[in-house]
Amino acid sequence: MTDDPDMAAVLFAEIATEQAVIDQLAEGTAKLRRIQQAKRDLALLDPSALRAALERRHASLVEGA
Numbered sequence: 001m002t003d004d005p006d007m008a009a010v011l012f013a014e015i016a017t018e019q020a021v022i023d024q025l026a027e028g029t030a031k032l033r034r035i036q037q038a039k040r041d042l043a044l045l046d047p048s049a050l051r052a053a054l055e056r057r058h059a060s061l062v063e064g065a
Contacts, residue, residue, distance in 0.1 A: 002008065042050065 042053075045053065
């Protein structure tokens, strides 16, 4: 414990960031779920559709380079 008001202010400032961190975690979790779903969806594609998608993706990356 501390009786230092400056340290207490630092502690309150740290606590004040809690909701923002919770929100960031929630957003990150939602994004991770979308990524994992995308992987599952890709795994269900038939080989020719997957090949076409890979070719399109490769072409877009080459254009963007």
